[in-house]
Amino acid sequence: MKKNEFRISGDLMNDLTFDHHSYGIDFYKTRIRVERRSGTWDIIPVTIASDVIGRTHYHKGDRVRVTGELRSYIRGKNFLQAFGKTIERVTDTAPDENVVVVEGSIYGDPEFRTTPNRHRITNFTLRVKRMYESVNDYLPCISWGGAARIMRHSEPGDKMICTGRIQSRRYRKVFEDGTYQMRTAIEVSVYKWERQI
Numbered sequence: 001m002k003k004n005e006f007r008i009s010g011d012l013m014n015d016l017t018f019d020h021h022s023y024g025i026d027f028y029k030t031r032i033r034v035e036r037r038s039g040t041w042d043i044i045p046v047t048i049a050s051d052v053i054g055r056t057h058y059h060k061g062d063r064v065r066v067t068g069e070l071r072s073y074i075r076g077k078n079f080l081q082a083f084g085k086t087i088e089r090v091t092d093t094a095p096d097e098n099v100v101v102v103e104g105s106i107y108g109d110p111e112f113r114t115t116p117n118r119h120r121i122t123n124f125t126l127r128v129k130r131m132y133e134s135v136n137d138y139l140p141c142i143s144w145g146g147a148a149r150i151m152r153h154s155e156p157g158d159k160m161i162c163t164g165r166i167q168s169r170r171y172r173k174v175f176e177d178g179t180y181q182m183r184t185a186i187e188v189s190v191y192k193w194e195r196q197i
Contacts, residue, residue, distance in 0.1 A: 004104075004128050004137070006082055006166060008044060009065040009090055009097035010034035016058050019047060026050040030058070032066065032082075034166075035096040042098060042168045045186065048084035058087065065090045070100065070166070070188070071130070072137040080140055080186040082166060098165040100188055103196070104128035105159045107138055112152035122148040126162060126188070140187040142167070147191065159196035164189045 013031040020027050027047050034042045046066055058064065068085040110124035126139045141162060143151045154160070167189040174180045 003161075004069040004102050004131065005067065006070060006100040007065070007067045007097055008032055008034055008046075008082070008099075008166065009094055010044075010063070012058060012060055012062045012064060013043060014060050016048065016053065028053065032064065034098045036098075036165075042166060043184075044082055044098075044166050044168060046082045046084050048087055052084060052087060056087075056089075058089075063090050063092055063094060064088065065094070065097070069131065070102065070128070070137065070139055072139055080166070080188075099163070100166055101161065101163050102126055102128050102139060102188065103159075103161045104139070106154045106156050108156055110152050110154050112148060120145055120148045122151040123187075124151060124154065126160065140185070141190050142169075142187050143190045143193075147193075151190070151193070161194045161196060162188065162190045163192040165191075 010032045013033050016028040016030045018026060019029040027049055029047050032044045032046055034044060064087055066084040066087045068083045071081050071083045073079045073081060104126040107125040107127040110122050112122045114120050122143045124141050126141050128137045128139055130137055167187055169185045171183055171185060172180045173183050
């Protein structure tokens with residue numbers, strides 16, 4: 001895989017719908033549901049250009065494989081989006097797949113914490129140079145358990161290749177007045193990494 005590449009296979013949660021127009025190209029969005037080994041699901045937002053889709057019509061319930069790269073956008077908070085560069089239908093018996101490999105450098109200080117359920121996690125941001133453009137993407141990442149204990153010692157600027165999956169995670173955002181709101185985080189769940197020199 002390349003320096004920033006994902007490969008997912010799963011079910012379309014909705015038809016491809018128009019999202020925006022840029023540089024003479026229409027872009028469409030959808031969500032793809034990918035089953036984890038645990039039996040739970042990741043719901044991954046995907047944007048695909050009209051020239052990638054071509055004349056094929058994709059609809060809710062279609063089983064597809066999408067490859068591309070991860071991109072980040074600022075919408076009040078760093079927002080992760082899967083930017084599809086290929087899409088194809090696959091058979092109903094094709095296994096669900098969710099793999100991402102990103103190469104970049106640690107941006108900011110990693111944040112290590114223990115959840116109320118006593119899970120150790122480290123959140124960090126990986127700065128990844130976008131291919132063929134002078135733009136960086138800032139990808140939110142999370143590591144768990146033993147990986148979290150090691151990743152917390154990373155420093156800003158450390159270069160890494162991280163392998164994992166695109167994860168959608170529901171969490172409760174609690175406000176100062178005690179009220180809360182359920183939100184969804186889209187991030188790279190890292191299970192393997194290699195430091196670069």
